[in-house]
Amino acid sequence: MELKQLDYFLMLTQTLHFRKAAEKLYIVQPALSKQIKSLEAELGVRLFERSQRRVQLTPAGQYFKQEVAQIRQRLEEVRNLTQLVATGEAGEIRIGYVGSCIHTFLPEMITGLTSAFPHIQLYLSEMITAAMWESVLKGELDLAFLRNPPFHESIESTLIWQEPFALVVPETSSLNETNFRSMRQVAGESFILPTRADGDAYHDLQWSICEDAGFSPQVSHETVHGHTALQLVANQLGLAILPMSFREVTTARVRFLEIPRIRQRSEITAVWDRHNPNPSLSRLLKFILEKSLPTP
Amino acid sequence: MELKQLDYFLMLTQTLHFRKAAEKLYIVQPALSKQIKSLEAELGVRLFERSQRRVQLTPAGQYFKQEVAQIRQRLEEVRNLTQLVATGEAGEIRIGYVGSCIHTFLPEMITGLTSAFPHIQLYLSEMITAAMWESVLKGELDLAFLRNPPFHESIESTLIWQEPFALVVPETSSLNETNFRSMRQVAGESFILPTRADGDAYHDLQWSICEDAGFSPQVSHETVHGHTALQLVANQLGLAILPMSFREVTTARVRFLEIPRIRQRSEITAVWDRHNPNPSLSRLLKFILEKSLPTP
DNA sequence: GCTATTAATAACTATTTGTTATCAATGGAA
DNA sequence: TTCCATTGATAACAAATAGTTATTAATAGC
Numbered sequence: 056m057e058l059k060q061l062d063y064f065l066m067l068t069q070t071l072h073f074r075k076a077a078e079k080l081y082i083v084q085p086a087l088s089k090q091i092k093s094l095e096a097e098l099g100v101r102l103f104e105r106s107q108r109r110v111q112l113t114p115a116g117q118y119f120k121q122e123v124a125q126i127r128q129r130l131e132e133v134r135n136l137t138q139l140v141a142t143g144e145a146g147e148i149r150i151g152y153v154g155s156c157i158h159t160f161l162p163e164m165i166t167g168l169t170s171a172f173p174h175i176q177l178y179l180s181e182m183i184t185a186a187m188w189e190s191v192l193k194g195e196l197d198l199a200f201l202r203n204p205p206f207h208e209s210i211e212s213t214l215i216w217q218e219p220f221a222l223v224v225p226e227t228s229s230l231n232e233t234n235f236r237s238m239r240q241v242a243g244e245s246f247i248l249p250t251r252a253d254g255d256a257y258h259d260l261q262w263s264i265c266e267d268a269g270f271s272p273q274v275s276h277e278t279v280h281g282h283t284a285l286q287l288v289a290n291q292l293g294l295a296i297l298p299m300s301f302r303e304v305t306t307a308r309v310r311f312l313e314i315p316r317i318r319q320r321s322e323i324t325a326v327w328d329r330h331n332p333n334p335s336l337s338r339l340l341k342f343i344l345e346k347s348l349p350t351p
Numbered sequence: 352m353e354l355k356q357l358d359y360f361l362m363l364t365q366t367l368h369f370r371k372a373a374e375k376l377y378i379v380q381p382a383l384s385k386q387i388k389s390l391e392a393e394l395g396v397r398l399f400e401r402s403q404r405r406v407q408l409t410p411a412g413q414y415f416k417q418e419v420a421q422i423r424q425r426l427e428e429v430r431n432l433t434q435l436v437a438t439g440e441a442g443e444i445r446i447g448y449v450g451s452c453i454h455t456f457l458p459e460m461i462t463g464l465t466s467a468f469p470h471i472q473l474y475l476s477e478m479i480t481a482a483m484w485e486s487v488l489k490g491e492l493d494l495a496f497l498r499n500p501p502f503h504e505s506i507e508s509t510l511i512w513q514e515p516f517a518l519v520v521p522e523t524s525s526l527n528e529t530n531f532r533s534m535r536q537v538a539g540e541s542f543i544l545p546t547r548a549d550g551d552a553y554h555d556l557q558w559s560i561c562e563d564a565g566f567s568p569q570v571s572h573e574t575v576h577g578h579t580a581l582q583l584v585a586n587q588l589g590l591a592i593l594p595m596s597f598r599e600v601t602t603a604r605v606r607f608l609e610i611p612r613i614r615q616r617s618e619i620t621a622v623w624d625r626h627n628p629n630p631s632l633s634r635l636l637k638f639i640l641e642k643s644l645p646t647p
Numbered sequence: 648g649c650t651a652t653t654a655a656t657a658a659c660t661a662t663t664t665g666t667t668a669t670c671a672a673t674g675g676a677a
Numbered sequence: 678t679t680c681c682a683t684t685g686a687t688a689a690c691a692a693a694t695a696g697t698t699a700t701t702a703a704t705a706g707c
Contacts, residue, residue: 056430058354059664073685086665088686098430100437104628107672107684114629115437122429126422133418134352134394141396141411332400333410355695369654382696384655403653403703649707656701663694670687677680 058130060094061123063087064102068120071103071110143334145174151187152179152200154281156323158304160216161200164343171342175335183253183279191328197336198327203256209329213344216323220264221302221311223288223295228310235312238268245275247284247295261296264319285309297321354426356390357419359383360398364416367399367406439630441470447483448475448496450577452619454600456512457496460639467638471631479549479575487624493632494623499552505625509640512619516560517598517607519584519591524606531608534564541571543583543591549575557592560615581605593617 063080067087070076077087095102102116112120139145152161168177182190187199191210204212222241224230230240246265249257258277265272275293278284284295285307298321302311325343327336363372363383373383391398398412408416435441448457464473478486483495487506500508518537520526526536542561545553554573561568571589574580580591581603594617598607621639623632 056354056426058352074683082664083666084685085667085687089664092686098433100433105685108674110685113437114442114631115433118436118442119429119433122432123426126426126429130352130419130422133415133422136418137394137396137411137415140414141409146410146414335410370652378695379697380654381656381698385695388655401654404705406654650705651707652705653703654701655703656699658697658699660697661694662696664692666689666691668687668689671685673682673684675680675682677678 056094056097058127060090061127063090064094065120065124065127067091067103067110068112068116071112073110139174141334143175143336143338144172146333146335147176147178148197148333148335148339149178149195150180150198150200151182151190151196153184153187153202153323154181155298155300155321156200156216157181159218159298159300160323164346167346168339168342172335172338175339184257185253188254188326191326194328194331197331197333198325198339200323200325202321202323203254203260204324204326205254205256210326211329212324212326214322215325215343217320219299220261220296220314220317220319220321221299222314223285223297223301223309223311225288225291226308226310227291230312231310232312236315238265238314238317239270241294242268242270244273245293246272247276247278247287247293248272248274250277250279253279260319264296264314264317267317267319352390352393354423356386357423359386360390361416361420361423363387363399363406364408364412367408369406435470437630439471439632439634440468442629442631443472443474444493444629444631444635445474445491446476446494446496447478447486447492449480449483449498449619450477451594451596451617452496452512453477455514455594455596456619460642463642464635464638468631468634471635480553481549484550484622487622490624490627493627493629494621494635496619496621498617498619499550499556500620500622501550501552506622507625508620508622510618511621511639513616515595516557516592516610516613516615516617517595518610519581519593519597519605519607521584521587522604522606523587526608527606528608532611534561534610534613535566537590538564538566540569541589542568543572543574543580543589544568544570546573546575556615560592560610560613563613563615 063076066080067073067076070079073087074084077084080087091103098119100115100119101113102119104111104113136145165177165179168175180196182199184201184203187196187201188204190196191199192207200215204210222230222235222238224241242265246261248261251258262272276287278287281297281301282305284297285301285305287293288295288309289307296314297311299311299313327340359372359376362376363369366372366375369383369387370380373380376383387399394415396411396415397409398415400407400409432441461473461475464471476492478495480497480499483492483497484500486492487495488503496511500506518526518531518534538561542557544557547554558568572583574583577593577597578601580593581597581601583589584591584605585603592610593607595607595609623636
């Protein structure tokens with residue numbers, strides 16, 4: 056069975072006339088007769104009833120026609136889509152991100168991407184930074200939005216988003232927007248910091264905020280998740296340092312106090328593998344690099 | 352693009368090794384190289400990344416593999432199903448029937464047929480006798496259950512069901528099971544008869560019941576549908592002669608009185624075109640002829 | 648630096664497909 | 678009826694396609 060035979064068959068089902076079908080196929084009638092014959096022989100099924108003066112489909116031929124026409128059309132679609140995939144116009148992109156992205160820049164970016172690239176399917180997963188780093192290197196993720204990536208020869212990156220840090224204190228605390236002037240005021244408190252298991256960098260960044268203020272923080276708990284930290288703070292189990300944007304998406308009984316005059320900011324970086332062969336990725340990156348200028 | 356090339360492609364996606372794939376395909380490595388190359392050239396898309404030491408799929412190749420594997424499998428299924436259709440083991444049968452069948456033999460028959468021929472799809476339509484007769488001749492119906500078919504050279508038939516006729520009178524009538532002895536008692540009444548538009552035969556059959564009793568009926572209404580006749584009787588617009596089985600399926604305020612000592616019975620005949628090429632039909636008929644002995 | 652392994656290429660052969668010429672069957676016209 | 682035009686099948690041959698063998702260039706591992 057060959058595709059050519061199926062195409063010949065389909066043409067013959069249209070005309071029900073060997074000579075005319077052959078003409079439309081730019082071959083000669085005996086060639087068509089031979090191919091149809093060999094198709095029937097291979098299937099072991101008579102597809103046409105030829106009564107010297109009239110050609111018509113057998114019931115099996117009718118069924119075969121109907122199904123083969125569908126298959127043939129599908130194959131043509133796949134052919135075209137494959138070409139789109141090769142140019143990157145169609146395809147799949149797997150994206151990982153840390154939790155805070157989903158209440159800052161990410162929704163808008165996804166909206167923009169899906170309307171700019173309607174044939175590219177985005178797969179989104181919230182993950183911790185360390186896991187994303189591994190996944191990008193293994194090729195399991197095409198793109199990751201994470202914090203403070205280390206250097207790696209084959210990884211490229213660009214800063215996507217930044218915002219100030221806030222000190223998060225329980226609602227019951229005596230500190231508030233007006234009387235909080237410096238981290239020195241909380242030198243004696245215990246802190247909830249990001250765990251080192253999710254990479255040293257983010258942990259060290261927060262540590263350095265305290266160090267810059269002249270003290271080493273006492274650590275009561277460690278957690279990767281901002282929302283966990285918020286609940287711990289609300290329950291007076293320590294203070295936390297979080298990106299300011301968390302204020303808008305929590306109902307925890309806490310207060311966000313912007314930390315004044317510090318060099319550290321919460322930053323989200325997009326990272327990807329320089330050697331990633333996914334052709335959709337470069338299109339996406341071009342779009343992202345154009346659009347996303349770091350904002351407050 | 353040829354099926355052979357797609358099969359070669361799929362094999363290569365399995366092994367990702369030209370020599371091994373060629374071996375499994377019982378061809379030699381350069382032949383495989385050439386076919387893959389020509390497939391890629393025709394698509395205009397590189398499907399494999401060959402780095403002298405390692406062969407791997409490009410993203411477009413991955414997409415193509417996934418889709419082609421499905422298409423190939425579907426084609427194989429269709430191939431096998433086509434063979435079943437040719438032997439009649441799979442297929443479609445279009446059946447027409449008059450209304451009374453659906454509360455007598457038909458449900459049981461359908462149950463039996465679908466369990467005996469799970470791959471044959473039955474399409475059922477309630478129709479009037481005249482329309483079915485036309486449809487069977489045109490090949491639009493494979494099988495029809497109807498009343499009193501005329502003779503036709505290319506139509507075969509068999510008696511499927513018979514039952515006695517009942518005289519249907521309004522509930523308010525003075526006639527009942529004990530005092531109704533003969534059609535002569537209702538010689539002066541007006542009758543609801545089947546319309547001639549649905550064939551003379553059934554009309555004439557009922558007429559003959561009256562004639563045998565020595566009178567020509569006065570016709571108040573004509574209708575093809577038993578349920579219509581029942582409503583007319585309930586509203587005292589005439590008497591009707593109907594197959595006894597209607598008694599079990601109506602809530603109309605009427606009485607069914609079996610007509611004693613008459614030669615006429617209500618008969619349902621299965622008819623089909625002797626030249627119908629549908630291979631499923633002969634299987635079905637064999638089953639039907641074995642099972643269905645006319646019952647009272 | 649050598650060897651073994653891998654895919655590509657070229658030249659040739661075998662197989663498949665298409666073409667031309669012809670036939671047998673059949674429906675319609677004379 | 679007889680004849681003719683039309684149709685699909687068949688046979689012999691030509692063209693195109695696919696497969697084989699021999700060889701090469703590249704590279705990973707010893």
